[in-house]
Amino acid sequence: xxxxxxxxxxxxxxxxxxxxxxxxxxxxxxxxxxxxxxxxxxxxxxxxxxxxxxxxxxxxxxxxxxxxxxxxxxxxxxxxxxxxxxxxxxxxxxxxxxxxxxxxxxxxxxxxxx
Amino acid sequence: xxxxxxxxxxxxxxxxxxxxxxxxxxxxxxxxxxxxxxxxxxxxxxxxxxxxxxxxxxxxxxxxxxxxxxxxxxxxxxxxxxxxxxxxxxxxxxxxxxxxxxxxxxxxxxxxxx
Numbered sequence: 272x273x274x275x276x277x278x279x280x281x282x283x284x285x286x287x288x289x290x291x292x293x294x295x296x297x298x299x300x301x302x303x304x305x306x307x308x309x310x311x312x313x314x315x316x317x318x319x320x321x322x323x324x325x326x327x328x329x330x331x332x333x334x335x336x337x338x339x340x341x342x343x344x345x346x347x348x349x350x351x352x353x354x355x356x357x358x359x360x361x362x363x364x365x366x367x368x369x370x371x372x373x374x375x376x377x378x379x380x381x382x383x384x385x
Numbered sequence: 386x387x388x389x390x391x392x393x394x395x396x397x398x399x400x401x402x403x404x405x406x407x408x409x410x411x412x413x414x415x416x417x418x419x420x421x422x423x424x425x426x427x428x429x430x431x432x433x434x435x436x437x438x439x440x441x442x443x444x445x446x447x448x449x450x451x452x453x454x455x456x457x458x459x460x461x462x463x464x465x466x467x468x469x470x471x472x473x474x475x476x477x478x479x480x481x482x483x484x485x486x487x488x489x490x491x492x493x494x495x496x497x498x499x
Contacts, residue, residue, distance in 0.1 A: 303486045305486070314478075314490035314492050315428060315476070315490045316490070317487055317490075320486065320487060360427065360428065370416045370435065370480055371433075371441070371486075372418065372430035372433060372441060372443070373430065375427045376427060377426070377427045
């Protein structure tokens with residue numbers, strides 16, 4: 272069965288607003304999570320990651336929140352810009368060691384309305 | 386950090402034909418991955434390759450698939466007898482080489498089987 276999934280397939284936000292993209296995972300042993308951004312015709316682009324021993328991590332305009340109690344992951348984008356329009360995937364690594372395959376969710380399409 | 390490069394960007398082939406997709410590392414990384422993304426679907430792991438050997442493979446990676454690093458530089462994915470359902474984007478990814486979890490993806494090859 273699928274280990275990682277997303278609540279919303281599409282999300283439309285006004286430029287300047289904050290965006291929140293959600294992801295649910297089912298494997299409680301998952302140790303590491305990544306958010307990727309994929310623009311049309313391109314490969315997934317690394318945005319931010321978080322380990323299971325953390326509940327929040329901030330980057331430039333992005334914040335990832337991890338709630339292990341309910342196995343939920345979210346990506347928050349502040350002051351959303353047109354360039355943020357893309358499909359966003361969460362991915363997990365179920366093993367604590369590196370160099371292991373990532374399991375991807377289905378993706379959420381973010382559309383920014385100017 | 387730079388990703389890997391992939392060639393060709395688009396490959397059209399007839400069903401039953403063999404195709405070779407290429408991944409060119411920017412620097413001398415040890416771990417490589419191939420992923421597949423059928424149009425509109427999530428990214429799926431195919432195979433990982435470490436030190437010139439397959440490290441791990443998924444159920445998708447059947448006998449029709451093979452990977453090589455023929456000249457110690459380029460990293461290839463071969464599909465021996467393509468099927469219509471092999472039509473997808475194929476992404477090569479590399480890790481950071483430090484045992485961490487991040488994977489960086491190439492731009493992908495769009496394979497169209499007719």
